[in-house]
Amino acid sequence: MFENIDSKIKALAQFLCWCGIGVSVLAGIIMCFMEELILVGILTLVIGSLASWAGSFLLYGFGELIEYQKIQTELALKADAERHNEEVAN
Numbered sequence: 119m120f121e122n123i124d125s126k127i128k129a130l131a132q133f134l135c136w137c138g139i140g141v142s143v144l145a146g147i148i149m150c151f152m153e154e155l156i157l158v159g160i161l162t163l164v165i166g167s168l169a170s171w172a173g174s175f176l177l178y179g180f181g182e183l184i185e186y187q188k189i190q191t192e193l194a195l196k197a198d199a200e201r202h203n204e205e206v207a208n
Contacts, residue, residue, distance in 0.1 A: 123184060124181050124182075124184040124185035124188060125181070125185070126181075127177060127178075127180060127181035127184065128177075128178050128181035128182070128185075130177065131174045131177035131178035131181060132174065132178070134170075134173075134174060134177070135170050135171055135173070135174035137170075138166070138167075138169070138170025138171075138173070138174075139166075139167045139170050139171065141166070141170075142162060142163055142165075142166025142167045142169075142170060143163055143166075143167060145159075145162050145163075145166065146159045146160060146161075146162040146163025146164075146166065147159065147163070149162055150163075
């Protein structure tokens, strides 16, 4: 459940982004069919989609940070193990 959390966070960010875009487009189209809400519908479609896309940056970026930290930790542990093996050999 908590393994590969970095890829799960990034997948969640993508899912939420696409869901937000879909809801914004659907709501915008529905509003455009109501003649008095055409401008509001267009604004909802455009601004809602952009907000969903931009909002996903934070969650996706957090997943990236976790991924890079995991890689750095693995490299540091590998370097420590190699240094320890060299010390033992000498």
